[in-house]
Amino acid sequence: xxxxxxxxxxxxxxxxxxxxxTIRNYLAKGNLKxxxxxxxxxxxxxxxxxxxxxxxxxxxxANKED
Numbered sequence: 562x563x564x565x566x567x568x569x570x571x572x573x574x575x576x577x578x579x580x581x582x583t584i585r586n587y588l589a590k591g592n593l594k595x596x597x598x599x600x601x602x603x604x605x606x607x608x609x610x611x612x613x614x615x616x617x618x619x620x621x622x623a624n625k626e627d
Contacts, residue, residue: 566596566603573609592618 568576570584573593577584587593588602593612595604612618 565605565607566598568604568606568609570602570604573604576609577613587612587618 570581570588573579573584574581584593588595592615593604594608595602597603
């Protein structure tokens with residue numbers, strides 16, 4: 562189970578070209594779900610997929626491009 566949670570906040574930021582702070586904000590707002598393992602947030606592919614297929618996230622990202 563834990564092996565599914567292999568991505569860190571920094572990994573997601575690098576993959577998406579967003580900042581660590583933005584990813585942490587999504588986590589704080591509940592838009593991003595994850596698991597704390599050894600004191601560090603970890604995320605599965607499903608967690609990341611759910612974040613970027615969320616209507617609220619899509620709307621925020623679309624507004625940034627304008």
